[in-house]
Each structure stands twice: as structure tokens, then as C-alpha cells.
Amino acid sequence: MGAQDVLTRKTGVIVGDDVLALFKYAREHKFAIPAVNVTSSSTVVATLEAARDAKSPIILQMSQGGAAYFAGKGVANGDQAASIAGAVAGAHYIRSVAASYGVPVVLHTDHCAKKLLPWLDGMLDADEAHFKATGEPLFSSHMIDLSEETVEWNVETTAKYLKRAAPMKQWLEMEIGITGGEEDGVNNEDVDNASLYTQPEDILNIYNTLSPISPYFSIAAGFGNVHGVYKPGNVKLHPELLGKHQEHVHAAIGGDEAKPVYFVFHGGSGSSKQEYLDAINHGVVKVNMDTDMQFAYMAGIRDYMLNKKDYLMTAVGNPDGDDKPNKKFFDPRVWVREGEKTMAARVTVALQDFNCANQL
Numbered sequence: 001m002g003a004q005d006v007l008t009r010k011t012g013v014i015v016g017d018d019v020l021a022l023f024k025y026a027r028e029h030k031f032a033i034p035a036v037n038v039t040s041s042s043t044v045v046a047t048l049e050a051a052r053d054a055k056s057p058i059i060l061q062m063s064q065g066g067a068a069y070f071a072g073k074g075v076a077n078g079d080q081a082a083s084i085a086g087a088v089a090g091a092h093y094i095r096s097v098a099a100s101y102g103v104p105v106v107l108h109t110d111h112c113a114k115k116l117l118p119w120l121d122g123m124l125d126a127d128e129a130h131f132k133a134t135g136e137p138l139f140s141s142h143m144i145d146l147s148e149e150t151v152e153w154n155v156e157t158t159a160k161y162l163k164r165a166a167p168m169k170q171w172l173e174m175e176i177g178i179t180g181g182e183e184d185g186v187n188n189e190d191v192d193n194a195s196l197y198t199q200p201e202d203i204l205n206i207y208n209t210l211s212p213i214s215p216y217f218s219i220a221a222g223f224g225n226v227h228g229v230y231k232p233g234n235v236k237l238h239p240e241l242l243g244k245h246q247e248h249v250h251a252a253i254g255g256d257e258a259k260p261v262y263f264v265f266h267g268g269s270g271s272s273k274q275e276y277l278d279a280i281n282h283g284v285v286k287v288n289m290d291t292d293m294q295f296a297y298m299a300g301i302r303d304y305m306l307n308k309k310d311y312l313m314t315a316v317g318n319p320d321g322d323d324k325p326n327k328k329f330f331d332p333r334v335w336v337r338e339g340e341k342t343m344a345a346r347v348t349v350a351l352q353d354f355n356c357a358n359q360l
């Protein structure tokens with residue numbers, strides 16, 4: 001028995017009840033699925049290859065900036081036009097290629113702060129058009145991040161978006177509490193410590209507000225997490241707080257689900273494997289992976305460039321002879337592939353660390 005047994009669609013992009021079934025299975029079997037930020041076909045295939053080889057489900061996510069990059073840095077992004085077009089293009093690309101890798105894929109979009117809501121609106125327009133044509137949304141899930149706003153407005157607005165997503169059985173991830181650091185223009189580097197930790201009452205309030213609308217939602221709750229890069233040891237993670245949230249919600253709503261909430265782990269770069277496992281034991285089913293993946297992708301290309309430097313300075317002529325051609329060294333399929341290999345290796349480590357490997 002594996003995760004694929006609980007899915008109606010076993011490979012390729014999954015939606016609706018399959019997404020819920022996958023997260024439920026992950027929570028029960030105590031593993032989390034890495035959500036890898038992708039910005040190009042190259043980073044998509046590197047991630048899918050790692051998931052296939054590790055027999056794992058995978059989440060591919062595009063950020064607002066990553067989606068714009070998918071459309072091309074030369075495209076103007078007024079009214080989020082490039083981010084919408086790029087996300088839609090990326091989604092169609094991922095849908096076309098994902099099934100070739102034989103694993104279930106959750107197609108997700110990353111942090112959407114208040115000022116970026118037109119991006120989410122544009123993607124939901126594309127979802128509704130796709131739903132009308134095919135009976136399913138284009139994306140499996142989206143994320144809305146109003147954690148910088150008041151809790152009241154955050155929850156109320158998130159509920160509004162969940163109402164829009166619910167008829168399509170589309171998953172919505174929301175954020176509460178502040179994740180430190182800097183990402184996608186949201187800078188929380190100077191925030192005081194107490195607000196890095198979400199309170200159990202807030203989680204219950206979110207659960208009580210959202211669950212009557214739809215069961216397809218998850219919560220990224222701050223428990224000392226920091227976005228981006230930081231020196232190890234500079235941050236105190238308290239994953240046990242997630243366990244307290246679960247107890248608080250369970251005590252209030254009852255039922256036989258001891259861990260009723262689906263949690264998401266943001267800002268994990270630099271965390272120890274044990275910190276991840278503790279969070280997973282408390283109901284984390286998705287872990288965002290961006291910073292570590294960017295570094296891993298770069299490393300393969302960096303090493304290639306440094307090692308093959310003398311074969312890359314001219315189209316013809318290298319240490320083996322003045323008339324030797326260098327085409328096989330400067331073909332992008334050769335050196336970009338080196339980045340894919342090192343990124344895939346880093347995805348594999350994440351799949352193993354989160355107990356996601358061999359779960360299909």
C-alpha cells in the first residue's frame with residue numbers, strides 16, 4: 001500500500017479530492033512533501049526526475065517572481081500581466097510533461113501578499129476557464145499570504161478566496177503569524193520575537209472560519225521560521241507549538257482526527273533533519289524548498305564553468321589543440337544539465353529527510 005493507492009489519478013498533476021487524499025495520507029504516514037520552487041522547464045524536470053527516482057509524490061510551485069520569469073524577464077509586469085501569463089504557461093507545461101515521470105504532482109503557486117492579489121485573481125480566472133472546459137482547475141492549489149495584515153482581515157479575505165476556490169475543489173494554503181527574513185518583497189527582518197510564534201486561538205479561529213467553506217486548506221503557521229538564508233543557530237524553531245495547535249483544535253471540535261489541521265513549513269533553510277521530523281510529526285505535510293534548491297542548481301553550473309573554463313573561452317580552440325571545436329562543451333544542454341543534476345540530488349535529500357521517498 002502506498003500513496004498512489006489512495007489516488008484516482010496516479011500520475012501527473014492531481015486536483016481536488018486527490019490532493020486532499022494525498023495530504024491526508026502524508027499526515028497519517030508522517031511524511032511531508034517538498035514543495036520545490038520552479039522557474040523554468042529545466043528546474044521542473046530536475047525536480048520531477050528526483051521524485052521519479054525516489055518514488056515520491058512532489059509539489060512544484062511557482063512564486064510571483066518565478067512565474068514572471070517563466071514568461072520572460074523582458075515582459076512588463078504591470079497589473080501582474082507577466083506573472084499571470086508565466087504561471088499559466090508554466091502550469092500548462094507542467095501538466096504536459098508531469099505524467100511522463102510516473103508520479104503524482106501537486107501544481108501550486110507560492111506566497112501572494114496583499115499587493116499581489118491581482119496575480120491570484122488572474123490565475124483564478126484561468127482556473128475557472130479551465131474548470132468550465134475540463135471539469136478541473138488549472139492549478140491544484142494556490143497560496144495566499146496576508147500574514148502582514150491584521151489577523152481579522154487576513155482570515156476574512158482568505159475565506160473569500162477559499163469560497164471562490166471551493167466549487168473547483170481547489171486547495172488554498174494560507175499564512176498566519178510572521179515568518180522572519182526577506183522574500184518576494186516582504187521584509188520581516190526586524191520583527192520582534194513573540195510575533196514569530198502563532199497562537200493556538202488563532203489556529204482554531206482559522207479552522208472554524210475556513211472548514212465550513214471547504215476542507216481543502218492548509219495553514220503555514222509561524223513557529224520561529226525564517227525565510228531566505230540565515231546562519232544556523234540564529235533562530236529558535238519550536239515545532240512542538242504545532243502539536244499544541246493540533247490539541248487545541250481537536251479539543252474544540254472533537255472527532256477522531258487527533259491532528260485535524262494540515263500544516264505547511266515555510267522558511268526551513270538551515271533547519272536540522274530532526275526539526276523537520278518534529279514538525280512532520282505534528283501535522284506538517286508540505287515543506288517549502290527554495291533557497292537550498294537555488295544554491296544546488298547553481299553549484300553544478302559553477303563547477304562546470306570553473307572546471308571547463310579553457311574549453312569555453314572560444315568556439316574553436318582549447319588545450320587539446322588550436323583547431324579543436326568546443327561545441328560539445330558550450331551547448332546549453334551540457335552545462336545547464338549539470339545544474340539539473342545537482343538540484344535533483346538536493347531534491348532527493350529533501351525527499352529522504354521528510355520520509356517522502358518510497359511512499360508511492
Ligand SMILES: [Zn+2]
Pocket residue numbers: 111145175179220266267
Ligand atoms: Zn511564508
